[in-house]
Amino acid sequence: MTVPHIQSVEEFxxxxxxxxxxxxxxxxxxxxxLRAHNNPEAATxxxxxxxxxxxxxxxxxxMAEGRELPQVPPWDFHWQLVDDPQCMDEVHYxxxxxxxLELAQLNEQRALKYFQDTAEVVTDQAVKELAQRLHxxxxxxxxxxxxxxxxxxxxxxxxxxxDPPNMPE
Numbered sequence: 001m002t003v004p005h006i007q008s009v010e011e012f013x014x015x016x017x018x019x020x021x022x023x024x025x026x027x028x029x030x031x032x033x034l035r036a037h038n039n040p041e042a043a044t045x046x047x048x049x050x051x052x053x054x055x056x057x058x059x060x061x062x063m064a065e066g067r068e069l070p071q072v073p074p075w076d077f078h079w080q081l082v083d084d085p086q087c088m089d090e091v092h093y094x095x096x097x098x099x100x101l102e103l104a105q106l107n108e109q110r111a112l113k114y115f116q117d118t119a120e121v122v123t124d125q126a127v128k129e130l131a132q133r134l135h136x137x138x139x140x141x142x143x144x145x146x147x148x149x150x151x152x153x154x155x156x157x158x159x160x161x162x163d164p165p166n167m168p169e
Contacts, residue, residue, distance in 0.1 A: 006118060010064075012127045014072050016134055017060045019111055024053040026107065030100075037093035045100040045148075052141060056134070063130075098152050105145045112138045 006012045027050035034043035095103075115135035122128050 009126050010067050010069050013064050020057050024050050041097045042095045042100040049104050
């Protein structure tokens, strides 16, 4: 991960907002796809987590009100991980609730690391405090996922696809 070089609270809000919006979008796409494939349990997991992220997005948007935010092109976001595969690529229509939570947990690690790294390296005290606040919020979200995982019984059953897609030869 690129060590963040954030100059202002406004710049940090833009980066944090983009990070959370991308996570929310990924979770919504997974939920929609799983609902369409008649997997309501896993769809509900992704939808619930998406709504929780939406609350953080609303907080960031409230912080942004009245501020002049910089325009940051997508390729300049500091939180993008070149060598990190998108864990949501592992979602398939037979996924169970446990695996859905595990994948969402992996995805949340990116936000945790970004906020922690930012809080550690920025010199602006206001940015440092906001990054720490968002890191603490992400930590609670991460713990929520861990608690949900502990509540689930271990699902060791492998769900075979009884009607796999066929490729023409």
